[in-house]
Amino acid sequence: MNTTAQIPDWAGVATSVVLVLLAASLALYQRLGVTRDLVWAGTRAFVQLLAVGALLTVLFAHAGLWGSAAWVVGMVVLAGFVAAGRAQGLPTARVSAWIAVGLGTLLTLGILLALGVVKAEPIVVVPVGGMVVSAAMSATALTMRAIAKTAIEQRPAIEARLSLGMTGAAAFAPYLREGARTALIPAIDTTKVVGLIALPGAMTGLILAGVSPFDAIRYQIVVMYMLLAAATLSSVIVARLTTSSLFDSADRLVRFDHEG
Amino acid sequence: MSEAFSFESVVLERDGRRILDGVSDHIHAGAVTAIIGDSGAGKSTMLRLFNRLEDPTSGTIRFKGEPIDSVNVHQLRKRVSLVAQTPVMLAATVLEELRIAAPELTQDRALELLGQVALADVDLDRETVTMSGGERQRLALARALTVDPEVLLLDEPTSSLDDASASAVDLVIRTLAASGLTVVLVSHDLDRVQGVADFVLVLEKGRLVERGSPEQVRYLS
Numbered sequence: 001m002n003t004t005a006q007i008p009d010w011a012g013v014a015t016s017v018v019l020v021l022l023a024a025s026l027a028l029y030q031r032l033g034v035t036r037d038l039v040w041a042g043t044r045a046f047v048q049l050l051a052v053g054a055l056l057t058v059l060f061a062h063a064g065l066w067g068s069a070a071w072v073v074g075m076v077v078l079a080g081f082v083a084a085g086r087a088q089g090l091p092t093a094r095v096s097a098w099i100a101v102g103l104g105t106l107l108t109l110g111i112l113l114a115l116g117v118v119k120a121e122p123i124v125v126v127p128v129g130g131m132v133v134s135a136a137m138s139a140t141a142l143t144m145r146a147i148a149k150t151a152i153e154q155r156p157a158i159e160a161r162l163s164l165g166m167t168g169a170a171a172f173a174p175y176l177r178e179g180a181r182t183a184l185i186p187a188i189d190t191t192k193v194v195g196l197i198a199l200p201g202a203m204t205g206l207i208l209a210g211v212s213p214f215d216a217i218r219y220q221i222v223v224m225y226m227l228l229a230a231a232t233l234s235s236v237i238v239a240r241l242t243t244s245s246l247f248d249s250a251d252r253l254v255r256f257d258h259e260g
Numbered sequence: 261m262s263e264a265f266s267f268e269s270v271v272l273e274r275d276g277r278r279i280l281d282g283v284s285d286h287i288h289a290g291a292v293t294a295i296i297g298d299s300g301a302g303k304s305t306m307l308r309l310f311n312r313l314e315d316p317t318s319g320t321i322r323f324k325g326e327p328i329d330s331v332n333v334h335q336l337r338k339r340v341s342l343v344a345q346t347p348v349m350l351a352a353t354v355l356e357e358l359r360i361a362a363p364e365l366t367q368d369r370a371l372e373l374l375g376q377v378a379l380a381d382v383d384l385d386r387e388t389v390t391m392s393g394g395e396r397q398r399l400a401l402a403r404a405l406t407v408d409p410e411v412l413l414l415d416e417p418t419s420s421l422d423d424a425s426a427s428a429v430d431l432v433i434r435t436l437a438a439s440g441l442t443v444v445l446v447s448h449d450l451d452r453v454q455g456v457a458d459f460v461l462v463l464e465k466g467r468l469v470e471r472g473s474p475e476q477v478r479y480l481s
């Protein structure tokens with residue numbers, strides 16, 4: 001790869017702090033009440049990226065492929081926590097999220113690696129894995145949120161179906177499809193307009209690194225398909241897992257922690 | 261007269277609150293029993309227990325002599341069908357609504373059921389959103405009948421209806437009971453079930469305080 005990219009030095013990074021200060025000043029002047037949040041977010045991003053940069057440098061140099069795999073597993077665990085936090089008290093949300101993000105990532109990344117589309121090297125597995133986990137997490141969180149919301153709002157209709165002798169799975173089937181569909185809309189829409197509204201991250205990164213745009217799009221196409229697959233797989237898996245946890249052994253719709 | 265349900269020392273606690281407090285009695289098969297009480301007395305909860313949408317915290321409930329939790333729950337819910345206070349329409353048209361739990365239901369059987377609930381003049385392809393409250397109530401009754409239940413549980417079947425619609429529903433209930441169906445209905449008004457119910461159970465703050473014919477209960481209270 002031809003690295004003609006101009007990477008800002010630390011003086012350049014320090015200069016860019018002016019942008020945060022500008023945003024914070026504007027927020028203060030307009031009394032938006034988010035000045036502290038802006039400064040905190042900027043500081044936090046700096047520290048997080050510094051730590052990640054240092055860790056990845058060590059990881060790429062010394063940890064090898066297994067270390068990279070462990071890094072991806074760590075991302076899956078963290079993603080499960082984040083996605084479950086959006087689940088509005090769904091039973092077994094965390095375990096369902098871990099399984100969905102984990103399987104979605106394993107299958108997508110596994111196929112790409114097995115077919116040799118991406119190289120089994122730490123420098124590839126970690127960033128590509130990060131993109132897959134992120135897509136899987138987002139779809140998982142949206143699916144669980146949609147299912148929890150539906151289960152709460154549609155309780156009378158679901159119980160009406162159960163009262164007629166339907167199984168929990170059958171009673172929830174019309175809402176299951178809707179929940180998964182709703183969760184996949186952002187991934188599908190992003191794929192539809194890729195390159196038209198904004199240049200996607202992987203492609204932008206490659207172009208900045210000096211790769212020709214026509215070469216960069218090949219990578220981006222793989223990335224988009226990979227993200228679609230990861231989102232769909234995770235959404236379908238978490239929808240199934242979550243639905244079964246909505247009903248107890250006597251096929252009753254369970255009450256969530258914060259439900260009245 | 262045989263018993264459809266018998267229940268002994270039934271307690272139900274929800275969120276630390278005691279909804280039913282040691283209720284013991286039975287429901288006669290082939291009769292109309294009304295459970296009467298103020299709001300929060302535990303009436304609707306009794307119906308949910310009979311349909312196993314909830315289980316008691318303690319105590320026993322038997323259906324036709326069998327412990328209720330030993331009967332397959334899906335079979336039980338077909339044999340003991342519950343119609344909620346404000347029935348939710350689950351499909352776009354009348355025929356689709358009747359096929360929700362009985363996909364094989366023929367048009368002839370659908371028309372027959374509509375006749376049973378005094379909706380004979382309603383088209384099968386009519387959209388359910390265009391129906392009045394009384395018509396929806398009766399359509400929900402017909403929907404419950406599609407699974408050939410032995411017991412119908414009706415939660416405040418006439419509370420939100422005008423007098424004409426309420427009388428039509430009352431007549432349907434009496435007709436169904438005359439055909440051998442067991443009906444348990446919930447109401448907050450003793451006058452409302454006069455002429456409809458054969459037996460009345462009165463709940464007060466989760467306790468059973470009276471039982472008898474509507475006339476006996478009226479006299480006692």
